Amino acid sequence: MENSLGKSINFIRTSEKAEHQVTHHHKIGHKHGEGSAIDFYAYASKLRCWNPTFKVVFSFLTLLLCIGLNNPFVSIAVIIGMAYLTVLKGGLSLAAYISVLMIPITFIIMGTIAIGVDFSSQPIGQFNLFLGFGYLFTSVDKLQEMAFLMLKVFGAISAMIMMTLSTPSSEIIGVLRKAHVPKLIIELMNLIYRYIFILMDVFNNMRNSADSRQGYCDFKTSCTTFGSVASNLLVVSLKKANAYYTAMEARGYEGDLIFLEDEKKMPMRHLVIGAAFIIFLIILGIMTH
Numbered sequence: 001m002e003n004s005l006g007k008s009i010n011f012i013r014t015s016e017k018a019e020h021q022v023t024h025h026h027k028i029g030h031k032h033g034e035g036s037a038i039d040f041y042a043y044a045s046k047l048r049c050w051n052p053t054f055k056v057v058f059s060f061l062t063l064l065l066c067i068g069l070n071n072p073f074v075s076i077a078v079i080i081g082m083a084y085l086t087v088l089k090g091g092l093s094l095a096a097y098i099s100v101l102m103i104p105i106t107f108i109i110m111g112t113i114a115i116g117v118d119f120s121s122q123p124i125g126q127f128n129l130f131l132g133f134g135y136l137f138t139s140v141d142k143l144q145e146m147a148f149l150m151l152k153v154f155g156a157i158s159a160m161i162m163m164t165l166s167t168p169s170s171e172i173i174g175v176l177r178k179a180h181v182p183k184l185i186i187e188l189m190n191l192i193y194r195y196i197f198i199l200m201d202v203f204n205n206m207r208n209s210a211d212s213r214q215g216y217c218d219f220k221t222s223c224t225t226f227g228s229v230a231s232n233l234l235v236v237s238l239k240k241a242n243a244y245y246t247a248m249e250a251r252g253y254e255g256d257l258i259f260l261e262d263e264k265k266m267p268m269r270h271l272v273i274g275a276a277f278i279i280f281l282i283i284l285g286i287m288t289h
Helices: 002-025 037-044 052-069 072-089 094-116 140-166 169-178 183-212 219-250 268-287
Strands: 118-120 127-130 135-138
Touching (some): 052 268, 072 268, 094 140, 169 183
Antiparallel strands (some): 127 135
8 A cells, every 4th residue: 555655656746857857948939739739838928917908908998099191100019019029029939920810911912912903905004024925014003002001900910919919819809808898709719719729629539540550641531531531520619518518507507607817017117118109100190201
């Protein structure tokens, strides 16, 4: 009995030591899967200790100014400022920050190309390219308009990315609750957000299981496997939804989802610096208009 107890104690100590070493050597740039990477960055950010209401309001005001002023210099200032907060102050690696921005950057480029480049049956514009059945043409004004629009959209997205990579989703939803957003929307956001990761975990398990059985060996088999995984995922998701709802009712759920939230103070210097940056953007937009 004593030998078993001693082995158990040694095992617990060894596990705690290993966990401490993993935690100590863990870096912000590491990902626990693509789906939860952004949420992991938010929890690991050095800006997480900042007041979430301040971060949400600051990001929202910055976004409004970036769009409302419609000034490329303001957009560039927002992009630089948000990158500074996220990478230098937040501690996120530059490679991870760029990887998060790659998807919106791709959509921005694809969406704005249609503005800068047009098609015509005649060789018009300052620059044109004959394709055999027509001309692709553009001009300096169109290219300038495209560049300014890209900067504006990228600046607005940078403001939202800063908020997302420094504020956990639960805190953002808590700020929306304080702003008196309808309760139904708040509860749907909580449930949908948490259920996404459950479904992703189930999907990854199914995919790995199918992959280990050569379910993706060729195109035809891959299509069949995808259909099977999708249909099974629907059935499993319904079962898990019933199970989790039963668990919620067993814990006293009566229509209100209440979560424990940390009270984070708002230092006066944050308010001063945030207000100074907003005023700087307004002055910059007026002077360069």
